[in-house]
Amino acid sequence: MMPIGNHKFSVISEDIISKIKNGEFRPGDKIPSENEIISVYGVSNTTARKALLDLELKGWARRIKGKGTFVLNRTMDHRLLRTLGSIGDTRVGFHEKLRAEGFEPKNIILEKTVLEEGVSLGIGGKHFIIEGPVLKIHQLRYANEVVMKDETKYISLILCPKINHFQTDISYYKIYEEKYQLSVSHLRQTLSCTLFEPEGGDNHFGVNHTIPVFVLDSAVITSLDKVVELEHSYYRGDKYLFAIEAHPDF
Structure with a gap:
């Protein structure tokens, strides 16, 4: 004391x-x-x-x-810190996290559809698969009217039936655990970087100059070794800083 x-x-x-x-x-x-x-x-x-x-x-x-x-995150010049490999950090929804840091979040849906076929995503040299039907959500994530993240999620409608009826500003991790009683055991994630040109077809950040972009590929895996979610997202490299949480074997 x-x-x-x-x-x-x-x-x-x-x-x-x-x-x-x-x-x-x-x-x-x-x-x-x-x-x-x-x-x-x-x-x-x-x-x-x-x-x-x-x-x-x-x-x-x-x-x-x-x-x-x-x-609070005291200025927009201060990069938002996010932690890879942390279920606890990822469990907090985008909106909830930004509001806690003092920003006003918003999301604009570019696509929300059900894919009857399955999807797969390569992460760390391994392919992770979700069998269809799959909910695809592509949306832009804002903080104080600034696009911070271009996010595409794929969610198993077999493990989470009717999850497409939920709003997209929720914490999906909490829904997996509380609504569908799924136990998330671990994440597989890779982080790379690229440059987005202002005229690029994949650039939804609305800036007129070249910006660095983090590319995050992620798989959310349940305790039954089922993939409930895949994500392929772009984060503004001048707005984010990533930390890594390691879990060594003892």
Whole structure:
């Protein structure tokens, strides 16, 4: 427990800010709740509440009613950090993640259709297959009116019947687990990069200059070794930063 003197709430908020600056809390992460602050710092609920309010007033965090207080991504110049290989990070939906970081998300559907034939995608030298019928969703993902991601997902309608009736701004991982009782065991992902020219037919980012683009190919695999989702997406390379979460065998 750290010593607390005068202006207790300010000392607490500055301590949390220092943890944000050194990366212990990243944009979109949930920071300690009022009760957790009371327990860790040994202060009253009034002081804890003031500390959280101070973080909001200084622009470091944002409270979402019923969810908690989350670290803001303070500028659009700061790249959005996403973690490969992390089911926990991927479980948070695009909209939910951006709102927690302080951005206003939006998506525009370019195509939503049912493919009767199966699809396959090569990832890391292996082909992953979903037998038909398959739901295909191609959409543009926005943050504050800026296209951040050009996303194409393929979802098994055998494992997830009628999932095509859901809105596309949801967290599909939560739907897999909560609605269809599927246990996601692991992900297979590859990340590469390319350049998009402004006149390129695949370029939906709406910019008039060449931009770097991350290409993410991903397979979501259940505990029964069934592929429930394949994804082929483009991320703006000047807006994203990717981390890697390793799971060594012990």
